[in-house]
Amino acid sequence: MTSAAASPPSSPSSPSSPSSPERPRRRRPAWAGRNYTLLAVASFITTLGAHGALIASTFAVLEAGGDGGDVGLVAAARTLFLVVFLLVGGAVADRFPRHHVMVAANALNFLSQGAFALLVLHGEPRLWQMLALSALGGTGQAFFNPAAEGMLMASVSGEQASRAFALFRMGMSGAAVGGAALGGAMVAAIGPGWVLAFDAAAFAVAGGLRMFLDVGHIAPRVPGSGLLADMRDGWKEFTGRPWLWTIVAQFSVVVAVVGAAESVFGPLVARDELGGAGPWGIALGAFGVGTVLGGLLMMRWKPRRLLFAATLSVFSLALPSAALAIPVPLGVLIAVMFVSGVTIEIFGVSWITALHQEIPEDKLSRVSAYDWFGSVAMVPLATALAGPAESAFGRTPSLWGCAALVVLATSAVLFVPDVRNLRRRVTTDVVASGVSGDDAVKESDLTPR
The missing domain is CATH 1.20.1250.20 (MFS general substrate transporter like domains)
Incomplete structure (x- = not known):
C-alpha cells in the first residue's frame, strides 16, 4: 500500500512562473504496508517496555527480600511456562485469526504485569505471587510469539521481504538496547514498580494497535480434526x-x-x-x-x-x-x-x-x-x-x-x-495499490499486506 499526498498548489502571487510543475508524490516504501507498519510500531513499544521490565523485576525481587536464587526462580518460571505452552500456542495461532491470538496474549501480559506493578507499588510482594505472575507472563508470550512471527511473515511478500525483516529486526534491536538503558535509569530514579507499570501500559497500547491489523488477504482457516x-x-x-x-x-x-x-x-x-x-x-x-x-x-x-x-x-x-x-x-x-x-x-x-x-x-x-x-x-x-x-x-x-x-x-x-x-527465489510481484506497473517495478517488487 502506498500513501501519497498531493502537493499544495503554487501561490497565485508567485512572481516566478504562472504555473509550477507538480511535485512528485511522496510514497512510503512498498514494503512498509499497513500491517507491517502496525506490527513494527507495536513490537517496538513492547520490546522497549519488556527489556526495562527485565531489570525492574530483578530489583523488585531483591527489594522484597529475595536473593539471587529467588531472582533465578522468578525468571525460570517465565521461561518454563513459555516452553510448556509454545507448541499449543503455535497450533492455536494457525487455527484462529492470528491477530486475535496476539491481542488476547497482550491482554494477559497487561494484566499480569499490571498486577506485578501494583504489588510492588502498594505492598510487599511474596515470592509465590511473583512466581505466579511471571508464569502468566510466560504463558502469554507462548501464545503471542508464534502468532506474531506468522503474522509478520504473512504481511510481506516478494524479493524485498528480507529487507522488511531486516528493518523490523533492527528496530527491535534498537528497542532492546534503549529499553535496557531506560529501564535501568528509571529503576534508579523512580523504582521498579513504575517500570513494571510502564511495561503493562506498553502491552495495552500494542494490543490496541494490533486490533487494527487487516487479515482480509489471508484465506479463512479450514477447521481441522482438533x-x-x-x-x-x-x-x-x-x-x-x-x-x-x-x-x-x-x-x-x-x-x-x-x-x-x-x-x-x-x-x-x-x-x-x-x-x-x-x-x-x-x-x-x-x-x-x-x-x-x-x-x-x-x-x-x-x-x-x-x-x-x-x-x-x-x-x-x-x-x-x-x-x-x-x-x-x-x-x-x-x-x-x-x-x-x-x-x-x-x-x-x-x-x-x-x-x-x-x-x-x-x-x-x-x-x-x-x-x-x-x-x-x-x-x-x-x-x-x-x-x-x-x-x-x-x-x-x-x-x-x-x-x-x-x-x-x-x-x-x-x-x-x-x-x-x-x-x-527471484519473484516479479507488482505492487497494486495505486502505483503503475512501471513505477512499482522500479520502486519494489514486494507486495505489502
Missing part, C-alpha cells in the same frame, strides 16, 4: 524439511551455551578480570550496536544461498566464549561482541526469509513454535549446569567447551545438502 491433529500436522511439516529441523537442533545447542556463557560466566570474568559490571555492560552494549548495524547490512545484502550464508555467520558466536576464556582485554572483547551482534543479524534475517519463502502460510505459526521451542528449551538447563561445570572443570575449560560446542554444532549443519544449496 488441536492435537493440528500439532501433529505442524510436526510433519517441521520434520519433513531436513534444513529446518537440523538448524533448529543446532540452535538449541548454540543458544543454550551462548546464553550460559554470557549470563553466568561473563559477569564472573568481568568481576575478576575486567573491572566489574561497568565494562561488562559496555561489552553487551557493543553487541546491541552490532545487531543494529547488522540489520542495516541485511537491508542491502541479499545472499543467494540463504542458509549457507546464515550458517557461516554462526561460527562467530563462538568468539565471545573464547574471548572470555583467554581472557582478552576489554577493547578486544568489545570488538568481538560487536562482530557477534552483526553476524547474528545475518543469520536472523536469512533464517526468517527462508521460512517465509518455504513454509505454507497456514502452517507458519506452528513451524515458528517448533523453532522457538528448540531455541529456548535448553536454556534453563544450560544455565543451571554452568555453575556445576565451573566447579568440576574450571571456568576457562568450561568457556572453551562452550566455544567448541558452537563450532561443532554449526559444522554439522553444513553437511546437510539443503543448508548448502537452498537459494533465494
